Amino acid sequence: MLDFDPLYSTQQVEAIERSINQHYSLTGPVSCQMLQRGLNDVYLAVGSNGERYVFRLSHRRARGPADVKTETAFLTHLTQSGVPVAAPIPTRDGALFLQGYAPEGAREGVLFRALDGRKPQATDAGDARANGKTLALMHNAAEAFSPDGALYRLDLEHLLHRPLARIRDSGIVEDADVRSDLEQIAARTAMAIDAFGNLTWTYCHGDCHGFNARISDAGEAVFFDFDDGGPGYLAYDLSVFLWAQVSFGRSSTAMWDAFIDSYRAVRPITPDDFEAALRFVIVRHVWLMGEYASRAQEWGSETVGWIAREADFLKTWEMEQFVDRLF
Missing domain, CATH: 3.90.1200.10 (Aminoglycoside phosphotransferase (APH), C-terminal lobe)
Known part of the structure; x- marks a missing residue:
């Protein structure tokens, strides 16, 4: 029998949906789809009322764990200072990020409200x-x-x-x-x-x-x-x-x-x-x-x-x- 030791695992979309529904006070259950896999896993989450969110699941990287504590504190500070950024959405308990355990170890998740607007143009x-x-x-x-x-x-x-x-x-x-x-x-x-x-x-x-x-x-x-x-x-x-x-x-x-x-x-x-x-x-x-x-x-x-x-x-x-x- 092979002995597997994964470097990186991809989570089932249904598991991401369950985590969001369990930990966040959103309008109705969300449905998710993966937007990007790589440096981080990024999911689009859509609530029953059409509200759009982005859930980012951090990758385990050579530098070490994602510093979501400092990152989300800074984003909150920027929002309060009037700087236009995508601010994190707090959980039901007021936390700005979640932590879960994949086969390769701990990974952190942050939920953001999806941004309106268009993508920047390279020559604009x-x-x-x-x-x-x-x-x-x-x-x-x-x-x-x-x-x-x-x-x-x-x-x-x-x-x-x-x-x-x-x-x-x-x-x-x-x-x-x-x-x-x-x-x-x-x-x-x-x-x-x-x-x-x-x-x-x-x-x-x-x-x-x-x-x-x-x-x-x-x-x-x-x-x-x-x-x-x-x-x-x-x-x-x-x-x-x-x-x-x-x-x-x-x-x-x-x-x-x-x-x-x-x-x-x-x-x-x-x-x-x-x-x-x-x-x-x-x-x-x-x-x-x-x-x-x-x-x-x-x-x-x-x-x-x-x-x-x-x-x-x-x-x-x-x-x-x-x-x-x-x-």
């Missing part, structure tokens, strides 16, 4: 400006939030060094020269960021690439998906939007300009934070590579094999942006 400068404004409002509100007990700090250890180790340990990058390139780029990037010395620290969204939002009828970007957030570098939070404009073959910065102009209309950016954001593009890419590398056993080496080809992007970005500071 108005949508880029809306994202910049909401991120600035979020960072302003974050100044009055204390992330006591946060499980993760979005520092270089979390965003760069550990992901690089996951890439190395996964065996996906077989070429020793490519591994050496990645390590040298990471070392130079860390040294350059450390040299700033006075970068702004805030509570980060962590994944503000422009599409973790819905654009309301009023033109606001309403944010969701704070799963990768936490206390960290403001420059990193800015850089994710730029990274989305220049990675994986993209080369447009017009949306970045619109995003930054709108951000600055609400909140100033120090010269060091702006300059560091260019460096953090590399950090963001290595972080993503590390996330995928950590799932090689779950998703398969072919699914994550693109990681081995990404040194060229990092070298090109470094050379184009910082060639006068490399030597």
